[in-house]
Amino acid sequence: MTTVSETKWVGRAIRRREDPRLLAGKGKYIGDITLPGTTYVHLVRSTHAHARIRNIDTTKAENYPGVVAVVTGEEVAAAMKPMLVPSIIPRLGGELQIPTVYPLAIDKVLWVGDPIVAIIAENKYIAEDAAQLVEIEYEPLPVLEDPEEALKSDSPKIHEDWKSNVLWHGELGDGDVEKAFREADYILSERFYGHRTGCAPLETRGAVASYDDFTGLTLYINSQRPHILRMALSQILNIPHDKVRVIAPKDVGGAFGTKAPIYREDLLICYLAMKLKRPVKWIENRMESLMTIGQERDQIHYLELAVRKDGKILGLRDRIIADVGDGRTGVYLGFVMPWLGAAYLTNAFDIPNVHIDLSCVVTNKPCLSPSRAFGEFPARFAMDYALHLVARELNLDPRDVFEKNIIKKFPYVTATGITHDSGDYVGAFKTLLEALDYDRVKQEQKEARKNGRLIGVGFAMGAEMSGIGSQVFVAMENQPGYGSATVKIDTHGMVQVLEGDSPQGQGHETTIAQAVADELGVNIDDIYISYGDTFATPFASGTLGNRGASYTVSAAVLACRKLKTKIQKIAAYLLGIESDSEEFIFANREVIWKKDNSKRVSLDDIADVAIMAPTKLPPGMEAGLEATAYFEANIASMLSIGVHGAVVEVNPKTGDYKILRYVVVDDCGVPINPMLVRGQVHGGVVMGIGNTRYEKYIYDEAGQPLCTTLMEYHMPSAADVPDIEVIEYNVPTPYTPLGTKGKGEGVPGPVPATLASAITDAIDRPGFKLLNLPLTPESIWRALNEDK
């Protein structure tokens, strides 16, 4: 007699189910989708950062053999509403000026890369060649590259109908800040700058649209949020919702936030398919990608901390100026990121008195697009590095300053209104110091110094969002925060899960299956996951902000539980047992009675009865085995902590530094698949190191982007990063059914303060500080030589 199997899938580091097809080159990406009769689009983009368009001559391009159509701004605008419809405008209070946005530039260009003319041709080569024949006359206008310049009242207005260049201004905070500063023993006051950087997914953006009068518009697009896009398309293009179908491909080659907004090109491609009644395909090239998306951070913080002499932070004031670019991208308008940076500024610290004044300023650069460590990258740098500077100034051990200020009681609501649900931040912090062997490193530092070697140790906290509940998300982005999933058992007893999100490499086919396998007592190979098609999946906001493991997995679990109630009733009826419905165990594809485990029914038999032979169901019971659940945590938001530490060695002659150790203590509640969690942490740290040390979207004074290839925008390779040590320190959250939380989104955040504090500790010279990112050998060398 077999015993009840307790094979658990959650918690096991099984290999990703996605990988065999990806490793064999059989992934299906947007580039792989081509419909019969497809035409190809190439965009003529502005070469000026700010200019009036005097004339556009498309005659030669139109006459080029193989060109199907040449389209300019006014024609496209006439066919739709201004893109920023109310449903994709955040409602965060404050003062917001909304730009009028159409897919192509009309009369004026606002940044190098602003799309002006679309060439549609029989193939992409013809489209590119014909694009060279378009003649555009520009009248250059003054270029605004510096947000502090753009803030000045006598600056020219980028959006001429606005009263200033401030897209959004608002204040965040709570408590008695004046009192805190009056009572402070010491006030730290510094200007911190986090440069324009972010991400560069190797798969660029892409879309394939088709249209016919009967089925309407079908858009294949590598979007993180197909449902939201579908809703927006229907509204902007005035097409009934049932005639708009958005499908995200099965595989997306990384997004990191950049594929979450609603871009001007999305609308353009749809319009072209509707105009031409032929499929239209657009794949962004690398240069377009590097000059358009992935640009984030770009914040100046005038940060002040009111500190008691024992290192306790009594209050915080910050004036943030964010360079949001042209502000013309849907959903975020470039300002949601800096707003989040402000909202999460106090990180994992208990600072009751906070006042933040945030100005999001438009400049002649592309609009900020979300990027992993969403808005908080420069804020984490300013906050955590400031704590190290406080320790240095007050001659305290930075360990004690951190420990004194770390949040200890949960749930905790910050002065900016962010809810920390649960965790043990101090425990995680102490675990990091142990792992670093902090005291020994400090001892070794002294020894090394005698030999002329500069070694330093640094650390920082990262409280990263783990999805945002509707309480916050509805206001923030006009979108629900719930996770949604449908679980269906099919005629063969296989389990199909349909989720409303749309993963881009997170491994949902593995993790959701692990959770569902445990709930239904089936094997992971019995489960198949469907996503991306808005005609088949339940509505959801998309895969972003660490929502998967907290919200989406929980929805799948809840859907299973709804189904289990019905399955148990069927089992009891088939077994002829009087039983209430919670008396069965699900294991080995069987439903087993707890009281007598010889009484069991296979899931296949139950599926067969429920779907194929409903006459055998309990009288009156509805047929089918299918349930949908929408999961909303009973708390405004959840966060998961990651504590980073590094040991570095600095060469004071060159400013170069070597990362000798990099350690992360990580809490994700319950890891569904520890291998995937480690992968997320590794990837996040690498991205953080890239952003901190190598990557920068540079503009010259004329607003020309100087990093338009991966030669100039250098992302780290394996040779550029140290071994990353990850230590799990998991505290299950009581707010999700499995205790799981999301992980990965915020991981780059603590990297700059970790490295800056380690470098500063290594240099250990009064007055030496690193206030500007990136931390390149050059910037360190300059800082070293400036304060001499």
Added chain:
Amino acid sequence: MKISGTYEIPTNSTTVFQLLTNPDVLERTVPGLKSLHLIEDNIYDADLEMGLPTVKGRYKGTVKLVDAVIGEHFRLIMEGQGPLGFVQADVLIKLEQISENQTKVDCEGEATIGGVVAGIGQRMISGVASFLMGQFFKAIRKEASKAENVGN
């Protein structure tokens, strides 16, 4: 981008001035210059091909000659636009005769390059600019020797 350079031409400053402001000579000597036509006083229509091997841009625009004092100095203001971007340059050229048959030419100015060439070539562009200027003045030196020989 700053442009600067000093070159020596083996002839007197008046001849150098004439060479440097003569459209026929320039058409022969400016690397990539396809044509130069006078459209009004001191303003020329120019057709220029310039760039790096993979991203050569063709620019159409104007060249203006201003603040000219024969044998002493002049300013060149160039503006060109093309499908891959634009070039703008404003260069002051000062002449100083250092001996009977030797003139020092000082170039000092600003250039802005926009579009694909700027994006791809930024690390190479100032090198390319000084290379092109070197090429140009080498050609001018030849023209000067020719002029000297004709004069003799």
